[in-house]
Amino acid sequence: FLPKRNELGLVAVGFSGGQCKPGVDAAPMALIESGLVNQLKDDLEYTLHYDNQVHAYSDLMPASDPPHRGMKNASAVSAVTQKLSSQVYEHAKHGRFVLTLGGDHSIAIGTISGTAKAMRERLGRDMAVIWVDAHADINTPESSDSGNIHGMPLAFLTGLATEEEDKPFGWVKEDQRVSVKKLVYIGLRDVDRGEKKILRENGIKAFSMHDIDRHGIGKVMDMALGWIGRDTPIHLSFDIDALDPMWAPSTGTAVRGGLTLREGDFIAECVHETGSLVALDLVEVNPSLEEQGAAETVRAGVSIVRCALGDTLL
Amino acid sequence: FLPKRNELGLVAVGFSGGQCKPGVDAAPMALIESGLVNQLKDDLEYTLHYDNQVHAYSDLMPASDPPHRGMKNASAVSAVTQKLSSQVYEHAKHGRFVLTLGGDHSIAIGTISGTAKAMRERLGRDMAVIWVDAHADINTPESSDSGNIHGMPLAFLTGLATEEEDKPFGWVKEDQRVSVKKLVYIGLRDVDRGEKKILRENGIKAFSMHDIDRHGIGKVMDMALGWIGRDTPIHLSFDIDALDPMWAPSTGTAVRGGLTLREGDFIAECVHETGSLVALDLVEVNPSLEEQGAAETVRAGVSIVRCALGDTLL
Amino acid sequence: FLPKRNELGLVAVGFSGGQCKPGVDAAPMALIESGLVNQLKDDLEYTLHYDNQVHAYSDLMPASDPPHRGMKNASAVSAVTQKLSSQVYEHAKHGRFVLTLGGDHSIAIGTISGTAKAMRERLGRDMAVIWVDAHADINTPESSDSGNIHGMPLAFLTGLATEEEDKPFGWVKEDQRVSVKKLVYIGLRDVDRGEKKILRENGIKAFSMHDIDRHGIGKVMDMALGWIGRDTPIHLSFDIDALDPMWAPSTGTAVRGGLTLREGDFIAECVHETGSLVALDLVEVNPSLEEQGAAETVRAGVSIVRCALGDTLL
Ligand SMILES: [Mn+2]
Ligand SMILES: [Mn+2]
Ligand SMILES: [Mn+2]
Ligand SMILES: [Mn+2]
Ligand SMILES: [Mn+2]
Ligand SMILES: [Mn+2]
Numbered sequence: 001f002l003p004k005r006n007e008l009g010l011v012a013v014g015f016s017g018g019q020c021k022p023g024v025d026a027a028p029m030a031l032i033e034s035g036l037v038n039q040l041k042d043d044l045e046y047t048l049h050y051d052n053q054v055h056a057y058s059d060l061m062p063a064s065d066p067p068h069r070g071m072k073n074a075s076a077v078s079a080v081t082q083k084l085s086s087q088v089y090e091h092a093k094h095g096r097f098v099l100t101l102g103g104d105h106s107i108a109i110g111t112i113s114g115t116a117k118a119m120r121e122r123l124g125r126d127m128a129v130i131w132v133d134a135h136a137d138i139n140t141p142e143s144s145d146s147g148n149i150h151g152m153p154l155a156f157l158t159g160l161a162t163e164e165e166d167k168p169f170g171w172v173k174e175d176q177r178v179s180v181k182k183l184v185y186i187g188l189r190d191v192d193r194g195e196k197k198i199l200r201e202n203g204i205k206a207f208s209m210h211d212i213d214r215h216g217i218g219k220v221m222d223m224a225l226g227w228i229g230r231d232t233p234i235h236l237s238f239d240i241d242a243l244d245p246m247w248a249p250s251t252g253t254a255v256r257g258g259l260t261l262r263e264g265d266f267i268a269e270c271v272h273e274t275g276s277l278v279a280l281d282l283v284e285v286n287p288s289l290e291e292q293g294a295a296e297t298v299r300a301g302v303s304i305v306r307c308a309l310g311d312t313l314l
Numbered sequence: 315f316l317p318k319r320n321e322l323g324l325v326a327v328g329f330s331g332g333q334c335k336p337g338v339d340a341a342p343m344a345l346i347e348s349g350l351v352n353q354l355k356d357d358l359e360y361t362l363h364y365d366n367q368v369h370a371y372s373d374l375m376p377a378s379d380p381p382h383r384g385m386k387n388a389s390a391v392s393a394v395t396q397k398l399s400s401q402v403y404e405h406a407k408h409g410r411f412v413l414t415l416g417g418d419h420s421i422a423i424g425t426i427s428g429t430a431k432a433m434r435e436r437l438g439r440d441m442a443v444i445w446v447d448a449h450a451d452i453n454t455p456e457s458s459d460s461g462n463i464h465g466m467p468l469a470f471l472t473g474l475a476t477e478e479e480d481k482p483f484g485w486v487k488e489d490q491r492v493s494v495k496k497l498v499y500i501g502l503r504d505v506d507r508g509e510k511k512i513l514r515e516n517g518i519k520a521f522s523m524h525d526i527d528r529h530g531i532g533k534v535m536d537m538a539l540g541w542i543g544r545d546t547p548i549h550l551s552f553d554i555d556a557l558d559p560m561w562a563p564s565t566g567t568a569v570r571g572g573l574t575l576r577e578g579d580f581i582a583e584c585v586h587e588t589g590s591l592v593a594l595d596l597v598e599v600n601p602s603l604e605e606q607g608a609a610e611t612v613r614a615g616v617s618i619v620r621c622a623l624g625d626t627l628l
Numbered sequence: 629f630l631p632k633r634n635e636l637g638l639v640a641v642g643f644s645g646g647q648c649k650p651g652v653d654a655a656p657m658a659l660i661e662s663g664l665v666n667q668l669k670d671d672l673e674y675t676l677h678y679d680n681q682v683h684a685y686s687d688l689m690p691a692s693d694p695p696h697r698g699m700k701n702a703s704a705v706s707a708v709t710q711k712l713s714s715q716v717y718e719h720a721k722h723g724r725f726v727l728t729l730g731g732d733h734s735i736a737i738g739t740i741s742g743t744a745k746a747m748r749e750r751l752g753r754d755m756a757v758i759w760v761d762a763h764a765d766i767n768t769p770e771s772s773d774s775g776n777i778h779g780m781p782l783a784f785l786t787g788l789a790t791e792e793e794d795k796p797f798g799w800v801k802e803d804q805r806v807s808v809k810k811l812v813y814i815g816l817r818d819v820d821r822g823e824k825k826i827l828r829e830n831g832i833k834a835f836s837m838h839d840i841d842r843h844g845i846g847k848v849m850d851m852a853l854g855w856i857g858r859d860t861p862i863h864l865s866f867d868i869d870a871l872d873p874m875w876a877p878s879t880g881t882a883v884r885g886g887l888t889l890r891e892g893d894f895i896a897e898c899v900h901e902t903g904s905l906v907a908l909d910l911v912e913v914n915p916s917l918e919e920q921g922a923a924e925t926v927r928a929g930v931s932i933v934r935c936a937l938g939d940t941l942l
Contacts, residue, residue, distance in 0.1 A: 189627050196628055208627035213580040214532035218842035246874075256613075257576050262885050266841040299884075313817050313836035314824060503941050510942060522941035527894040528846035570927075571890050 001123060001233045001278050002095055008040060008309075009091025010050040011100045011111075015057060015080050017073040018106025018150035021252045023288030028054045028101040030287045030298045036305060040099075044309055049096055057083060068168060069141035077106050077149045078168030084110030085117075085176065092118030092279065099305065102283035104252070105137055105150040108237050109169070112157050113176035115279045119233045120175055127278070128182040128228040129157075132267055133239035134255040136188055136195040136206070143194035150284075151192075158183065160198065180204050182232070184224045186267060187212070187242035190255045209257055217263045221270040228276075236271050236308060237281040238264075240301055248300045249293030251284045261300055268307035280308045315437060315547045315592050316409055322354060322623075323405025324364040325414045325425075329371060329394050331387040332420025332464035335566045337602030342368045342415040344601045344612045350619060354413075358623055363410055371397060382482060383455035391420050391463045392482030398424030399431075399490065406432030406593065413619065416597035418566070419451055419464040422551050423483070426471050427490035429593045433547045434489055441592070442496040442542040443471075446581055447553035448569040450502060450509040450520070457508030464598075465506075472497065474512065494518050496546070498538045500581060501526070501556035504569045523571055531577045535584040542590075550585050550622060551595040552578075554615055562614045563607030565598045575614055582621035594622045629751060629861045629906050630723055636668060636937075637719025638678040639728045639739075643685060643708050645701040646734025646778035649880045651916030656682045656729040658915045658926045664933060668727075672937055677724055685711060696796060697769035705734050705777045706796030712738030713745075713804065720746030720907065727933065730911035732880070733765055733778040736865050737797070740785050741804035743907045747861045748803055755906070756810040756856040757785075760895055761867035762883040764816060764823040764834070771822035778912075779820075786811065788826065808832050810860070812852045814895060815840070815870035818883045837885055845891045849898040856904075864899050864936060865909040866892075868929055876928045877921030879912045889928055896935035908936045 012028035040046045060079040068074040084100070084107055091098045092115045100111045112129060119127040131137070131154065138154040140161040141147075155161035156169050158180045163170035185206035191199070199206055205227050207220050215223070228234060241251040244258035259267070271277050285301045287294040326342035354360045374393040382388040398414070398421055405412045406429045414425045426443060433441040445451070445468065452468040454475040455461075469475035470483050472494045477484040499520040505513070513520055519541050521534050529537070542548060555565040558572035573581070585591050599615045601608040640656035668674045688707040696702040712728070712735055719726045720743045728739045740757060747755040759765070759782065766782040768789040769775075783789035784797050786808045791798035813834035819827070827834055833855050835848045843851070856862060869879040872886035887895070899905050913929045915922040 191628060199628065206628055209576055210580060210583060210627050213576050214535075216530050216532070216844050218844070221842075256617075257579060262837055262841050265885060266838060269838060303884075313838050314819060314827065314834055505942060513942065520942055523890055524894060524897060524941050527890050528849075530844050530846070570931075571893060 006046050007096040008046040009096040009098045011087050012054040013103035013107050014054040015103045017076045018104040019148045024104050024286040026287050027285035034298050036302045070147045071141050072147045074168040081110035082171050085114040088114030089118050098279040100281045105283045108153040111281050115235050117176045128232045128234050129178050130184050130236045132186045132242045134190050134241045136191045187259050233278045234276045235279045239284045241284050248297045250290040250297035265307045268304050272308050320360050321410040322360040323410040323412045325401050326368040327417035327421050328368040329417045331390045332418040333462045338418050338600040340601050341599035348612050350616045384461045385455050386461045388482040395424035396485050399428040402428030403432050412593040414595045419597045422467040425595050429549050431490045442546045442548050443492050444498050444550045446500045446556045448504050448555045450505045501573050547592045548590045549593045553598045555598050562611045564604040564611035579621045582618050586622050634674050635724040636674040637724040637726045639715050640682040641731035641735050642682040643731045645704045646732040647776045652732050652914040654915050655913035662926050664930045698775045699769050700775045702796040709738035710799050713742040716742030717746050726907040728909045733911045736781040739909050743863050745804045756860045756862050757806050758812050758864045760814045760870045762818050762869045764819045815887050861906045862904045863907045867912045869912050876925045878918040878925035893935045896932050900936050
């Protein structure tokens with residue numbers, strides 16, 4: 001689905017407004033400083049399209065941002081993700097692989113809407129999304145307890161939640177959405193009661209940690225990729241909190257019982273091997289949360305990105 | 315096998331006489347204070363039958379307790395487990411699920427004898443026991459090196475060790491026993507030479523860590539539950555030292571190379587899914603052994619109990 | 629392949645010249661002091677043939693040792709491994725299992741050349757090598773970046789690298805070599821670009837961590853041992869850095885994403901179970917690197933040796 005195998009569009013998003021803990025906006029710089037960009041160029045031989053800046057989108061921040069349907073920072077998140085959507089769309093339209101370094105997971109509203117639209121225009125195909133996360137991030141504003149939008153991106157992206165007005169989030173139109181039938185979860189282990197209902201009622205494919213323990217990650221990836229099928233472009237959205245805190249402690253909502261680093265890398269490798277991967281988000285690395293664990297979490301993030309972009313052991 | 319799905323009898327046993335390290339008697343309070351009882355009521359919607367006390371059974375402690383067939387504290391352990399047996403039997407006879415929070419593993423002489431008798435009376439069926447442990451706990455008084463009774467409960471419960479006199483342990487009668495054919499081990503990795511012989515000679519089904527590595531925990535659970543078959547009530551006796559010290563360091567006889575927390579939870583979930591589980595022991599959490607690891611060990615214990623009682627990820 | 633099951637030749641090699649970090653020469657003493665030799669005698673009932681010394685081979689060290697084809701300490705490594713080769717050969721010729729405690733992995737030039745020759749003479753058979761390692765250790769002097777010979781032993785042992793002159797390494801003759809077809813890797817995850825090419829071009833069987841995640845270690849061992857087939861004596865060369873740094877941090881070139889201790893033990897157990905194992909190297913334990921992790925790394929090493937020599941859980 002990518003005409004030129006080695007063209008990579010990189011968007012660095014220093015945004016933390018989808019949740020309440022400062023610091024996740026520092027992740028793109030930490031990932032880049034630990035060598036990620038150089039490795040992509042030198043080891044993996046990508047041609048980078050990168051504007052050399054971490055976008056904070058300060059000019060888009062509203063003066064006041066009162067709760068809307070219980071959502072915190074709704075105007076800010078909407079403005080940032082709408083802008084990001086067009087940035088990602090630009091890269092994807094030109095046939096580049098799009099790598100977005102977050103930032104919290106609310107930014108996926110921008111990245112996935114951008115690639116979904118570009119894939120429809122460029123290939124005439126509906127895109128699939130593989131969402132690797134401890135959480136389902138599919139609360140509607142009404143089902144959410146916290147009002148943090150990083151727990152809602154998939155509700156807006158699948159159309160389970162909609163808005164009439166352009167601001168906030170009404171700008172996400174049909175051609176920017178993904179079907180619940182094309183969404184696959186891996187790594188779930190902390191799903192709200194309302195979300196469990198949404199998953200069940202919409203028949204959404206989800207592999208929890210229980211499934212991974214039952215089948216092994218090898219078989220789970222066979223099943224996940226089999227569900228999607230060939231001939232479907234894939235957007236991989238990887239929340240670092242999918243990994244166990246043992247390997248990725250420095251993240252806002254860590255949950256025990258997660259993926260090993262090996263399993264995380266394996267997932268990324270398998271998705272790469274399909275040849276259908278067109279975009280990757282890496283989100284929720286928060287280097288400010290753990291003095292000791294930050295470096296390890298950043299290293300884990302770098303490893304996931306490398307694997308998804310074609311690094312192999314042999 | 316439980317007429318009313320949500321009736322739960324809880325017995326908190328603050329007893330440490332089956333081994334030599336003080337502190338394991340503090341486990342029930344630590345588990346309860348970390349929210350276990352509330353979670354069982356609120357999240358999992360159980361109706362609790364609980365006398366609101368941690369039983370130390372001080373009134374049953376003998377003035378002197380000399381070694382008997384090499385066993386340490388034989389009179390105390392016998393008196394406590396005989397009393398516990400009747401408490402557990404009462405709950406089980408009324409069709410309640412019985413959750414016992416230990417205490418060291420010697421208390422299983424009380425819990426299993428109580429449920430085995432109740433199941434025979436109420437259902438006319440022999441009960442199976444799934445024993446999740448690093449150790450086999452099936453030494454006879456004679457084969458034991460240490461004389462600690464927490465290494466012997468299954469010898470008395472299967473009738474491999476017997477006593478003529480009521481005290482100690484002669485009170486365990488045929489209708490309170492379980493067959494060696496209905497015993498399944500999971501997680502073994504530190505088995506005495508004499509115990510290996512017992513397992514072999516009696517054809518006892520045992521899945522060691524080697525088996526789990528070979529087949530994966532998913533297949534091992536299929537085999538373990540297949541061995542037991544349907545239509546058999548199951549008593550799950552879970553020694554926290556089955557988990558690797560990485561997740562459960564605060565226990566008296568920790569052994570490397572154990573279950574991950576994920577595997578521990580998975581075992582409990584699978585046994586719950588059978589619909590045949592009638593009782594659970596959680597034993598050998600010792601919050602006093604590790605300053606740092608105690609909280610994590612207690613959290614692991616809470617997690618195991620929740621999973622065995624029906625908590626699910628999706 | 630061993631006429632007397634319980635005859636064990638032990639060679640303790642305190643040599644660190646195949647790489648640059650001092651301390652790996654202290655491993656044999658640390659392993660022995662932690663009880664390994666006694667356990668082999670008492671628990672596993674081996675008759676030991678051991679000269680009761682850790683060989684430093686000081687008398688073989690050359691006065692000057694300039695780089696040769698980029699190799700560091702080429703004369704020293706050549707002299708030590710040639711001497712070691714004859715020591716190992718002596719044990720193997722007498723039908724003893726040969727256990728060599730290193731030392732860095734360059735010493736495998738000595739051990740494998742010794743057993744390969746003895747097996748050809750004694751059994752008329754070509755020996756297989758199972759190389760458990762994070763690294764492929766098959767660089768030629770020319771493909772190596774570092775010049776450290778512990779990254780090259782398999783190049784000399786397979787004949788991919790050769791020397792005309794006896795010194796250095798010309799002494800490794802055809803009857804001391806192993807075929808690339810009889811070499812199987814397990815645990816690879818840090819392989820140089822040149823090495824990847826060597827593995828591909830020579831059709832060498834290699835199971836990386838990715839393969840272990842895909843299939844599980846049980847299936848990987850089936851495939852590895854199936855590749856070798858029965859009726860082939862096996863030399864197991866175990867680099868402790870195959871284990872994840874979580875279990876074996878105290879080693880010179882630790883790499884994330886490695887084997888769990890359980891997987892390491894499992895590999896050793898499976899190879900033992902074949903009945904074809906004739907020799908074991910345990911290398912790259914470096915007790916001086918990590919103050920805290922040294923004891924754990926030594927314990928992991930002892931565990932691997934015990935498992936390979938027949939210790940079982942049940
Ligand atoms: Mn998450
Ligand atoms: Mn997320
Ligand atoms: Mn135990
Ligand atoms: Mn026990
Ligand atoms: Mn190595
Ligand atoms: Mn090596």
